Structures are given as C-alpha cells and as structure tokens.
Amino acid sequence: MSVKINNELIETMLYFWQATSEGEKVGEDFIRGIANRPELKMIYDENFNEEDVRKVLSAISNRERLNDVSKQAKKFWNNNMWMMEDLGVVDMMVSPVKHLNLDDMDSEKTLIFIPGHVDEYYAKGDTILINFFKIMVDIFGGTNEVTMDGEPFEEHIRKIVNEN
Secondary structure, eight states: OOOEEEOHHHHHHHHHHHHHHTTOOOOHHHHHHHHTOHHHHTTOBTTBOHHHHHHHHHHHHHTOOOOSOOHHHHHHHHHHHHHHHOHHHHHHHHHHHHTOOOTTSOOOOEEEEEOOSSOSEEEETTEEEEEGGGEEEOSSSSSOOEEETTEEHHHHHHHHHHHO
C-alpha cells in the first residue's frame, strides 16, 4: 500500500505556460483537452466548469480580455497569469512535486496535482486533488523554501493525506 502521485496535468500545464509566455498560440483542441481532463471535472460545480477553463485558457493564449465569468474563473485566470510571470518560480514549485515520494505512507490514496482555483485541496473518495497554485516559494527571503499553508511542502502534503 502506498500513495500514488499523478503529475500529468501539471506537466501539460507547464507546456501551456511556457508556450503562452513565449507568445505562441496554444490550439483550442489542446485547451479543450485540458478542460475535459477527469481530474479537473472532479472540482467542477455550478460556479466553475469546463467552459470556464476553456474560456480562461483561450483568453490567455489569444491575449484577449476575459469578460463575464465567475469569481472562481477570475481566480483561475489570475493563477495562470501568475505562473507565466516567472517560469523560474514555477520550476521551483514543480521540483518538489516531481520528487515527492510517499511510498512509506500506509495509505491507498491517489494524489493528483491540478491547476485549481480557490481551495487548497479537494478530497473525493480515495483521491486527493492538490491545488498546485497553493504551493509557495520564498523567493524574497532568499531561502527558496517551498511551503503550503506555511508548512514545509512534503510535511503539509503528508498531513493532508493522513487527514483524508
């Protein structure tokens, strides 16, 4: 028994953030593919759905204004724009995710990192969706320490798994 970790969606988003920050237009089929990911569908509700994800990512890729969307969609837009401001910070956020090893935990959970909107994590049965945007890097303190909710990253992830 161990915790399975799925980073596929974050890997896909890394391409989106990199390409878009370099001025490339990301195709609508690629964007729809992100919006239709089963991991994201688990957080959709009446205020945030696949059409919101498509609209936001399309507006970012096409450098268009984002009009008439929910508060959650605006937060999703802000989070994605923040990722493209400094891809070096994104790399610092991704590194502990890629190196996270929870094999020693006695839990049959699946941990999936997603580009969320508001909540830090979403627990659905034996799946825990971690909002990648809630990972913080202390770039101003000079330590480059990676945390979540003020705690060391791995320690906080272990706490979430244990509580769910």
